[in-house]
Amino acid sequence: MGIAAILFWFLSALTIGGAIMVVASKNPVYSILYLIITFFAISGHYVLMNAQFLAIVNIIVYAGAIMVLFLFVVMLMNLNAESEPPQKKRYLFFAGVVAGCSLMLVLVAALKSSSSQIQLVQMGSGDVGLISNLGKVLFTDYVFPFEISSVLFLSAMIGAVVISKKEVVHPE
Amino acid sequence: MPINYYIFLSLAVFCIGIIGVLTRRNSIIIFMCVELMLNAANLLLVAFSKMHHLVLGTNFPTLASEAQVFVFFIMVVAAAEVSVGLAIIVMLYRNTHSVDVNFLNRLKN
Known part of the structure; x- marks a missing residue:
């Protein structure tokens, strides 16, 4: 396993873990911080694919501007875990989780045997980006x-x- | 890396965003989950551009660059969308003193 594969798996774990924590954390400020981690991991993916311009733009626009805007709004409203609106109906929560997981199941089942799995993504080379x-x-x-x-x-x-x-x- | 790994990674991030939109009631977190879904699409577009650069790079030399310019325009539109959306959320909070999306059902009447 080369260094590119190790970095790919590390960044993928960081991306998915950060995305899960965005949805799962009670405090909106923590959600925003985890979203910044996710965006940095996605920028790492861009660097790994040698799309350097998009990596820089992703960091400047998303992690730099948009997330600071979110953070300002949350801090202006003084939101925290106590002011979080409660999900009163439990079955709506489970329905949402089941719906999302079903969509993922259907798409994975549709795409896992596609003919594109022999195509390789060029990593660390190429001057396109x-x-x-x-x-x-x-x-x-x-x-x-x-x-x-x-x-x-x-x-x-x-x-x-x-x-x-x-x-x-x-x-x- | 095979393209399948990138497809499944983007799919996972996209579905986490959908679960967040469906289960959370804080409008700011719903908005952040929309951003997450946009980023999953961007990641997949970039991966596809690098894939087609190997296959089609000799025949269509600017094809991969055009894909990445497209991702750049998605980011531009997302930035404009966030500014307007956050203004709407701030106005909503000023009127109702809550960020709960269920308050918005008063628009029915």
Whole structure:
């Protein structure tokens, strides 16, 4: 077993364990911290597949910006394990778990005998994911969607400001 | 690594996200589980791009790069979605003083 295989299994265990703890932990702050661990493990997977640009973007955007936003919101609301809304109906909880596990069972059964299992993922080599290649593709073929995404960000920013603005109540 | 390992890893993360959405009632944790599912899809897309680079790299040299640019755009859209979604959750919390999604059934009337 080579170093790439050991790293793959370690990062996979970290990813799945972090994802389970996101769902299982009572305190939302702990959930967010476990989600950050999961995102770092996924970034490790990207590095292992030599997709370096996506690994960096994943860390900057997800672990850096989005998770800090979540953490700010949770801390502003002062949420903890006591303020967690209780799941009153136990059968709904078990129904959710059974539904998710059934979906996983069906997909595993459908995919385990697929013909793609002989295909190998190229690890640690290949220059596809390097910044120079992706930048060339992004700024030649995909420059129009790239500029459109700036409009999307502008509208998202305006939308967030409008939604979270305090409503002025006019006295009659 | 065979592509199957990546398929099953993404499948596990995706199903954990689905279980979280179905069982938790805290709207912020539901939102985080949606992010988890998006990341499972991203991981699988990147794995497929590296797989097809071996097979199709000689005929379509920019195919794998296009797959990774697609993942980049998914991240862009996810960032915009999170900002608006968290604004909605904050507004909900300000009005009801709770993050319980079951409070939202008052939208029925």
